[in-house]
Amino acid sequence: MWWANFNSNTALPVVPFLPALGTCPLSSDKLALMAPSTALPQDVYRQRLQARTGKLAELDLLRRRCGLVRLAVFALAGCLVWLATQGQLGLWPIAIPLAIFVALVWWQSRVEREMEFARRAIAFYERGLARIENRWHGGGETGDRFIDPHHPYSVDLDIFGRASLFELLSTARTRGGEQKLADWLRAAGAPDELRLRHEAIEELRPLLDLREQLAVLGGDFRVGVNPEHLVAWAARPAALFPKAMRVAAVALAVPMAAALAWWVSTAFVGVVATRVVIALGAVIGGLGLNARVRVLGILESIQEPAHDLDLLSQILELLEKQTFTSPRLMALSKGIGAGGSASGQPASRRIAHLRRLMELLDSRDNYLVRIIGPPILWTTQTAMALAAWHAENGALIPLWLDAVAEMEALSSLANYAFEHPGDTFPELTDGEPVFDAVDVGHPLLSEERSVRNSVRLASPVRLLVVSGSNMSGKSTLLRAVGVNAVLALAGGPVRARHLTISRLSVGASIRTMDSLEEGQSRFMAEILRLKQILELPAPALFLLDELLHGTNSHDRSIGAEGVIRALLKRGAVGIATTHDLSLAAVADQLAPAAVNVHFEDRLEGDRLVFDYKMREGVVTRSNALDLMRAAGLEV
Numbered sequence: 001m002w003w004a005n006f007n008s009n010t011a012l013p014v015v016p017f018l019p020a021l022g023t024c025p026l027s028s029d030k031l032a033l034m035a036p037s038t039a040l041p042q043d044v045y046r047q048r049l050q051a052r053t054g055k056l057a058e059l060d061l062l063r064r065r066c067g068l069v070r071l072a073v074f075a076l077a078g079c080l081v082w083l084a085t086q087g088q089l090g091l092w093p094i095a096i097p098l099a100i101f102v103a104l105v106w107w108q109s110r111v112e113r114e115m116e117f118a119r120r121a122i123a124f125y126e127r128g129l130a131r132i133e134n135r136w137h138g139g140g141e142t143g144d145r146f147i148d149p150h151h152p153y154s155v156d157l158d159i160f161g162r163a164s165l166f167e168l169l170s171t172a173r174t175r176g177g178e179q180k181l182a183d184w185l186r187a188a189g190a191p192d193e194l195r196l197r198h199e200a201i202e203e204l205r206p207l208l209d210l211r212e213q214l215a216v217l218g219g220d221f222r223v224g225v226n227p228e229h230l231v232a233w234a235a236r237p238a239a240l241f242p243k244a245m246r247v248a249a250v251a252l253a254v255p256m257a258a259a260l261a262w263w264v265s266t267a268f269v270g271v272v273a274t275r276v277v278i279a280l281g282a283v284i285g286g287l288g289l290n291a292r293v294r295v296l297g298i299l300e301s302i303q304e305p306a307h308d309l310d311l312l313s314q315i316l317e318l319l320e321k322q323t324f325t326s327p328r329l330m331a332l333s334k335g336i337g338a339g340g341s342a343s344g345q346p347a348s349r350r351i352a353h354l355r356r357l358m359e360l361l362d363s364r365d366n367y368l369v370r371i372i373g374p375p376i377l378w379t380t381q382t383a384m385a386l387a388a389w390h391a392e393n394g395a396l397i398p399l400w401l402d403a404v405a406e407m408e409a410l411s412s413l414a415n416y417a418f419e420h421p422g423d424t425f426p427e428l429t430d431g432e433p434v435f436d437a438v439d440v441g442h443p444l445l446s447e448e449r450s451v452r453n454s455v456r457l458a459s460p461v462r463l464l465v466v467s468g469s470n471m472s473g474k475s476t477l478l479r480a481v482g483v484n485a486v487l488a489l490a491g492g493p494v495r496a497r498h499l500t501i502s503r504l505s506v507g508a509s510i511r512t513m514d515s516l517e518e519g520q521s522r523f524m525a526e527i528l529r530l531k532q533i534l535e536l537p538a539p540a541l542f543l544l545d546e547l548l549h550g551t552n553s554h555d556r557s558i559g560a561e562g563v564i565r566a567l568l569k570r571g572a573v574g575i576a577t578t579h580d581l582s583l584a585a586v587a588d589q590l591a592p593a594a595v596n597v598h599f600e601d602r603l604e605g606d607r608l609v610f611d612y613k614m615r616e617g618v619v620t621r622s623n624a625l626d627l628m629r630a631a632g633l634e635v
Helices: 041-085 092-132 165-169 175-186 191-204 208-216 227-235 243-265 271-302 310-320 327-335 347-365 367-372 378-419 474-490 522-534 553-569 581-590 624-630
Strands: 427-429 435-440 453-457 463-468 498-502 505-509 540-544 573-578 594-599 601-604 607-610
Touching: 041 092, 041 208, 092 208, 092 378, 165 175, 165 378, 165 474, 175 378, 175 474, 191 327, 191 378, 191 427, 191 474, 208 310, 208 378, 227 378, 243 271, 243 378, 271 347, 271 378, 310 327, 310 347, 310 378, 327 378, 347 367, 347 378, 435 474, 453 463, 453 474, 453 573, 463 474, 463 581, 474 498, 474 505, 474 540, 474 573, 505 522, 522 540, 522 553, 540 553, 553 573, 553 581, 573 581, 581 594
Parallel strands: 427 498, 463 573, 463 594, 505 540, 540 573
Antiparallel strands: 435 453, 435 498, 601 607
């Protein structure tokens, strides 16, 4: 297959002159090919992008040539028809160009399908390069629906929204996969669970072919399999029909179809045929009316959840073909296997069967089915088949969806790990609260812009009080620590040379805003956020920016000291930034549990210069007046 054809022993991708038309990303038995471990991810992406672009050009040329041949064959058929009308040729030779024309139409449709696969693969690698080159903002799924202003850290740390951590990470194709990734980013996992995710991500990291094939499956990128509706439908009691009724429906439909054909052949005037049709119609009508209420209930319950199943069945089939070795992936693979089904079929075939039943149901809008459907109980029999499918497979749907969702979330983190080989997996500890990072940087900043600092919150140090001038890097440090903590506690790699972290409840007060809708001032919003952080499950990691700066200096000093002491009393660790040096004095009182650090700047001519490096001690100068003067204010 051209989209998986990458020779890991050579420097360039191997591209066959012509793909096996009609193949799809599911046609391989195993994805054994892996990206070369020594190549830079951007080089691998560029090589594959070049190969897919070249293949798209080849396919487009083939499509245009096929179109010209079709036109010529059509013209030939027209000539033969003209000759036949003139009595110079029989009708049978016309069948030859018509058969060729139909074959060419089929061939061209397969070529166009291959072209669509190529376009999606190109988009996959272009998007990957954009992430690596820090051009990804606004180009992916932002996860806006997960934004919660009352969450203890997601808004403050840019977890969701445009240019967010979710947009950087998510490559999920289903809403369930996005939901699973969002859940991981919003709540810390247990250390044992995170270790299993590490092993799974390490196994998935080199499987670039698998991630590419996931990207080209299904229709448009935003194909939505709605897991909530599908799970809710699966949880409903199955409305099974009596076996005798199902047998009767089939037994009546077959002779009815034959009777209709007989009646039509007699030009609707055959007396015997008419009587047979009327008699069978009366019996079928009675059966249909008897089942009508249950049929309508089934149709109403299935319409919303069972659409957009094509992508889900293809993802399941792709994952069923894989052989995994890590415990977590093996468990997920087993979850989508044939276990639990009386038919013994894998999940992908059963979901595909459901999709075919839905297609039969949707075909009721076809004019021919509208005519012949009622006499042969088309809708009733389809509803019966749906009820039987529901009874056999309903309990397994949540397991399949959860397995696919987790596989997609793991794949998203594996994709990030592949594209950022310098990021490392954190060391997870079950002991006392700790966040000990060496050379930690902000994952949402490019490597060129990111200035790394080491942050140690481990016994005996539990609090860093960060002072410094405006724009010197205090808030960025808070976000770097917070985002890396979220990544680590979701199971992903972190932007640090080394990180040791325990399970922590993260809370941040960095971007609290007033709310006209809720009638809250900014200061009240900050107070409520601080209360929320104090009530987090212990131990917590708190990140407080300019603590209580919305009130006067006297109240701020007393209130900030009280909040800090309360947090430390609850066993929390964290960082607080401040312009008010009275809080720095509190750190001296709490030593050795608290340490003062600072950022600074220097004035070069009329320009302020920042190095964004954290230093020990309290800042000794302020740049507020310098910044106001630089902006043109007369102060």
